[in-house]
Amino acid sequence: MRPKFYQILIFLSIFLPSVLKAQTSQTVTAGSQTAVVNYPVCTCTYQWTNDMPAIGIGIKGTGDIPSFTAVNTTKVPITATIVATPLGFQGQPPLLYVPVTSRNIVSSINATTSALITNIPVGDGPKAVAISHDYNKVYVGNFNANSISVIYMPTNRVIATIPLNSSPQAIVVSPDNLKVYVSESSSNAIAEIDALTNTVTGRITVWNNPKAISLSFDGSKMYVSNTDGTISVINTATKAVISTIGIDPDPLYSLLSKDDKTLYVIDGDKREIQVINTITGTITTRISIGLTTQGGMVLSPDGSRLYVSNWADDNLAVINTTTNLIIGTIPVGAGPDGITISEDGNWLYVSNTSNNTMSVVNTSSLNVTSFNLAGQSNSRGNLYIPRAECGPVITFNITVNPTGPKIDAAGNLQPLTTVYGTPSLPSSFTVSSTNLTADVVITAPAGFELSIDKVAFSHTVTVSSGSTGNITSTPIYIRLAKTTSVKAGGYSGDILLQSSGTPNATIAMPASTVTPAQLLVTAGNQTKMRGDDNPVLTISYVGFVNGDDVTQLAVQPMVATTATPSSRRGEYPITVSGGVATNYTFKYVSGVLVVASVPNGPITIPNAFTPNGDGINDIWDIVNLDSYANITVTIFNRYGTSVYFSNGYEVAWDGNYKGSKAPAGTYYYIITGVNKKKLAGYVTVIR
Structure with missing residues (x-):
């Protein structure tokens, strides 16, 4: 059970009326910032539509609308109508849908009070669970029955049973809630289900015994972990495997970071988590975990912590995802398996298979409580539905008046770095304008150069305003020039955009760095006869750029040898050192001075x-x-x-x-x- 004060807050939120922030229409001038749109305080999500995307925002979105730069490229005002509709169900507490594998039911549980709401009969051996993103449906994989039960959450009734070819291992729902993907273990395939008709519409062949599935944030890619030691990367639009990532056999569960760049895969055989870079398709590190891990794994909402259930150790491992190090363990019940986390990240829910309980962990205090389940739960997936106390449908207008001549520059320019003599990779920003009477001339700060086509670069470029005086968002590329010298503190400054009769615009270029090029300095090999003076020692250079030569060196390297006119026959090193230059570092290669005796020459015997x-x-x-x-x-x-x-x-x-x-x-x-x-x-x- 959670602390009593939390229950009091839930009671007040249910029985006291919500305070709603009224939404009013607003009028702004093109180029200025709109006011932030905050929807009523409630735990559901507002989904909004916009009938006039030309004002500067899209046709739809979810959540509050942040301030944005208003757009109007016409000569008359533009009015957009925004309609915001809440998603969710009035008065719904946060819920858990826990598959009780041993009794072929799913328990609907109040996550706040841990009280059982109802038990929902499903198929034989329920394990995998996935919840639609609008919190309408709960998909339950019946492992022994080779089927999926679809629970309609508002009524807690099974509305469909979808037959499969083999046992379901894992389930994911597409971001638009239109597709459901299920790994069929012995069929070596991923079943694609139409969520509107609850029918299997196709299958994607992968490798042997697919177990875990992870879906990218936008739903375009799916990562399937196969028991034979592979991950099949699937393009969900084409339903084709586009690449394969090699891993260790026996993957139990996988989890994808919110930025889609990191895939965590639990390997049951080696008792470790393999951390995979999805961009390169390589394992970047391995994290050793408990004695036996059944497959429970979840990320905190901010992605900073990874929680893993260690079945034989009766605890959760807490991993710092920045360092990939275990920073602690949390003792829970016996045989922890499935693990899920609340939307705010404050609570972990862990099903314990050995004593039929669920542990509730406060992630701040690490206080652990527990309550009994109706039987053994071998859960997989997210079991948590957040509370949804929703407000009314809201309609309002945003009117954008046209503006006078104006230049806009936008973008998130990144710091650049390069080696002297080589231009850096470019960063980019966009330029746009309204009602201009002349072209836009763009000037780079010192050390940088610009381009319109990312091929030809120069210190200034010109963008034509055309006959209308309006420039649609046009990319401009900026880079450090190959001739830019090394300088303490690097290079930065404002990029200047100018057009006759129009206020100047600027965009800041962050501090960028030029590092020295490497100069290979090699001492020339020499020979001489014993007794002769040393020959003139020489140096050769490789690596000068930009037409440079030794005159660009502040101090030229010195060359020396340990040999003297009286040195005996043998090889003596010729060393190089002491070079100083702003734009170069030095790599020295020594030479050899070979001293030879006069063949059968006169002998001098010291006494x-x-x-x-x-x-x-x-x-x-x-x-x-x-x-x-x-x-x-x-x-x-x-x-x-x-x-x-x-x-x-x-x-x-x-x-x-x-x-x-x-x-x-x-x-x-x-x-x-x-x-x-x-x-x-x-x-x-x-x-």
Whole structure:
């Protein structure tokens, strides 16, 4: 049961007269804003029609009419008649229609007081439930009877039974309430039902054992989760599968976000929710959930929270849809399965299959109460019908007088970004006008360029006003130019629209950003002979744009090498660094300086060296000895023990013996292979 104060509010709303805001006609001038139209305070929805859409709004809609810019492109006043009709039933409390699977009934329950209103007999094994958007009909899928029961809500009676080819798994109703779609499990098809005649008018073949169905907000696309690990994406107009999304097998239930961009699919086998980007058709993340999930899942009205019933854990998982992380759990009854949410998001209703109860969760306080059901409920779908206390039919007029010459610019311009040297993708706005005597010249802020055809861009464009002086809504495209430089704080400003004899108009371009282009700076490879001076080190560039060259760099990169004229034979890095530029970032690629010895050149044998690790004279460096192919070098201490031996002299002696420092002193050496005679002498190790 809900708190007593809530029941008092419901009592007052039923028995005290509603305060209705009277709707009055209004007259405005074209180009000005109309007054907001607020319908009477009630929980039903007003649906309105407009016999003159030329004033600036459509021919029909639902809910209050926000302020809009009045339109009149003629020379005389235009009057539109608005008729607003409430949808719903006077005095109806919020209701729950709960399928009691074990007793083949649907319980109609007062959602406020948890009191049973009536039990409605349906077919064998009712599970899936869908409610028409005008709250007139309740569609119940009878799993064991292979049928759909149609309940007329005002009388709580079954008005039709629709036979199917196999067991219904899920049901959805089109936004216009004219079509009902049902997944037939073993038939591998979606049955399409005409809601006016309650007959199956066709079937759409999908993959194996379709279970869950989700319908886009406008009803144009349907997502069907199949047990074989696929999602069939259906164009409801053509009744054709237009794409297939791969998922893991055993999907139990699916749910589509209100913006149609995200599809949540419960996988019973892996005990996780697969989060699918419907635009790319890919799984973007996986959310691990409870031990066993039967299929209950619902989004909060604002889409920020996803509630999932964990059957074996006896709780609900609460998921933050921005981070896709579980932020908490709510304990409920035993074996929670079906879950639904009130229209305002304040209450969750969870059917518990193991103890035949329904938990009622206050989403603000997380207080949980429960009441008994007439039996076990294995519910699927939305069970909730909001209260509908409706006001009268309302008729009023909006008169729009013509205006003088005027330019209008409208649109939701987006911040742009690009890389220096490349124009950005364009954003767009529209220009329109009335009663002009000259064309409209449009000028972009600094850094931007404009186009009428999205092909040719320039700093200014001209839109012809024609013979009438009226310009219908015409798109204008704006982008960052490829020549626009990188600048701290980016680029923004007003787009200026001008025409002779007419007040100027502007539309703001939000702050947009140019990021630096990447410049590849490569050091050129070089060679030299040992003893020679280092060659001139060179740099090459790849990535200059807009005709730029090194003169556009604030500081040109420097090139350097560790090699010196006396460096031994080998490869030495040539490094690049230090470049500075406003419009470029630098990627450096090092080169190599190859130092070669003079082949069989003259040999210079030092008579001493100082292996003390100071980087100077640390090795016994015999010039050009490493260029001889068949030499040997042997070094003896004063006791005649060999402390160094080498075939070739690629690695010079560093004054060590068996990994330890050889003592300071004089050592005797023998070198063979330079000429016919051995070279012998003494070398002193100084420490």
